[in-house]
Amino acid sequence: MSMSNSDLQNAVQELSSRLATHIGGGDNAHLSVDRQHSGFMTSVDYLSLLEAMGYRSQLADGTDVFTLKPGHYVGKNLVNSSLGPADGSTLMIDVYQYREYYTQIYETVSASGKLFVYTKHVGADGKTNTYAPSGWASIERTVTLWEGSVSDINTKLVFADNIQIYPFLKITTLNPVSNTIKKHLIKNQQEINVNDFYITSTSNGLVMFDMRIFIALSGNIEYSHGTDIKSSDVTPHAGPAMSLLKIEGVL
Known part of the structure; x- marks a missing residue:
């Protein structure tokens, strides 16, 4: 069945109208999406959206961290990273930037939770x-x-957690004579010794406090006592001993 020229023109016009309706016009046109217009989303736009939502892009080994654009990444064996290019630990990396002047890079070691930050500040010159x-x-x-x-x-x-995974411990104690709180940063080991003292103004001496804590999956205080040290003699302290207030794991 043949079509006349007028029928063909009408068919082309109908198809054109339907296509225009599908594509749209003005703000409804299928353009690339931007701040003011709806439209198609490119693959780059889609990946950027995923990063903004918190998903991370995989980096190839040997990537230079200092060349990364703002975004969220994951990778290992990275150049200029906090751990160096041959460490092998998986890093979660967050890059923030204000124009070309200020850059902040945060790196979290996935296995241990250790956190590092790098800041680059470029002046107006x-x-x-x-x-x-x-x-x-x-x-x-x-x-x-x-x-x-x-x-x-x-x-x-x-x-509250496996104490063995923390390389350092922060021990908080209370001196019963001076009523002062002291924090002790100590390398984690099976037995920990902490001490404090108070200089007495009336007897030209001091009170020494010692505590030993056994550290394992659980712990216990092995001893805690005080000693009065004077110019004339050394005697056990008759008052209360030093108190343990808190143990914190340090990353």
Whole structure:
């Protein structure tokens, strides 16, 4: 069946109208999406949206961290990372930037939770600020493993987490004479000794306090006592012993 010229023109016009209706016009046109217009989303737009939602892009080994654009990434064996290019640990990386002047890079070691930050500040003259630290800085993170107020020998300590995974411990104690609180940062080991003292103004001496804590999956206070040290003699302290207030794991 043949079509006349007028029928063909009408068919083309109908098809054109339907196509225009599908594509739309003005703000409804199927253009690339931007701040003011709806439209198609490119693959780059889609990946950027996923990053904004918190998903991370995989980096190839050997990628230079300092060349990354703002976004969220994951990778290992990265150049200029906090751990170096041959460490092998998986890093979660967040890059933030204000124009071309200020850049912040955060790296979290996935296995241990250790956190590092790098800041680059460029002045109006285009030069990097030499007064700002130029290397990676570690951000201390603490987890409360035990909290209370005890000084009795053989007191059992039940920890909220596996204490063995923390390389350092922060021990908080109370001096019963001066009524002051002291924090002790100590390398994690099976037995931990903490001490404090108070200088007495009336007897030209001092009071020494010592506590030993056994650390395992759970812990206990092996001993806690005080000693009065004077110019004339050394005697056991008759008052209360030093109290243990808190044990924190430090990353």
